[in-house]
Amino acid sequence: MFKKAFLLFVLISFTACHTTQTVVRTTKKVPPKTRTVSRTPKRTTGTKPVATAQPPKSTNQAGNQQGEEVIVSTSKTVVYTEVVNNYVNDFKNIAMGNMKTYGIPASIILAQGILESGAGKGDLAVSANNHFGIKCHNDWTGETVRHDDDSDQECFRKYKDPSESYRDHALFLTTRTRYSGLFKLPKGDYEAWAKGLRAAGYATDPKYPEKLIGYIERYNLHQYDSQVLGTEYVPFEGQPVKVSNAGSSTASAGGYEVQKGDTLYSISKKFGLTVDQLKQKNNLTENAISIGQRLVVQ
Known part of the structure; x- marks a missing residue:
């Protein structure tokens, strides 16, 4: 009996060992390892280095580099301050002579000459001695040249020498x-004259007065008005300077004393005359x- 009970127990135990069981597994989540990433900036191909701004070059009184003056005359002309100063020295006496004779401020005459002729270096000044851009108009019977201006190949006056251009102006x-109306303005008021020229239709450029005033003040052209x-x-x-009434130590009361090296041409150029006019005035x-000979120049 005991044997039977023992065999039964062994049989039950053997059967229990082979019974299928569902096993639940728990997977532990392992956190990912932290890696330090070193980033290298991406190089852009074909990219040029950016240049740093250079300091501006020194400028002159006219605000241009290296004394350069860009003058928009009947042809765009680039000159230097020295050229403008030389131009003023060449024609200041003619301008003062015309101021005395015709009542036009010398500063305005010179400023217009600088602007219109490119300080004597513009095409019309070189090819036709035309320093004021005066076109032919119907009353002109002298020589002419063609030049592009407001329209193509317009007719401009041509002169034998610059002094004729100054007189014709x-x-x-x-x-x-x-x-x-200009001649009702004070002769010493160059600003009013500059604006008056534009208002009267001498030029179509709305900045014409501003340009004339700019040249007068940069180059102190009003000193020649004061001399007259x-x-x-x-x-x-600088500071105020008192000047004499005479434009030259050798010229007074409309007369001129001939100096060493003078010619009829050089004297006529100083006073805005032609040689024939000078000869006629002095017989x-x-x-x-x-x-030492005294000549009538006005």
Whole structure:
């Protein structure tokens, strides 16, 4: 009996060992390892280095580099301050002579000459001695040249020498009624004259007065008005200077004393005349003159 009970127990135990059981497994989540990533900036191919801004070059009174003056005349002209100063020295006496004779401020005459002729280096000044950009108009019977301006190949006046251009400029302003209002302005008020020229239609450029005033003040051209008027001259870069009424130590009361090296041409150029006009004023039949001789120049 005991044997049977023992065998039964062994049989039950053996059967229990082979029973299928569902096993639940728990998977522990392992956190990922932290890696330190070193990033190298991406190089862009074909990229040029950026240049750093360079300090500006030194400028002159006109605000241009290395004394360069860009003048938009009838042809765009680039000149240097020295060229402008030389131009003023060459024509200041003619301008003062025209101021005395015709009543146009010398500063305005010179400023217009600088602007219109490119300080004597523009195409019209070089090819035709035309320093004021005066076109032919219907009353012109002299020589002409063609030049692109507001329209292609417009007709401009041609002169034998620059002094004729200066004289014609004075006649152009004094003989046309549309400019008559200018001569009611004070001769020492170059700003009013500059604006008046534009208003009367001398130029279509709305900045024409501004340009004339700019040249007058940069190059102190109003000093020549003061010389003619005998007034106090105040330079823009210095203190007031008192000047005499005479434009030259050798010229007074419309007369001129011939100096060494003078010729009828050089004297006529100083006073805005032609050689023939100078000879006519002095009843000369030939070109010979002598040192110390007094000539009528007005």
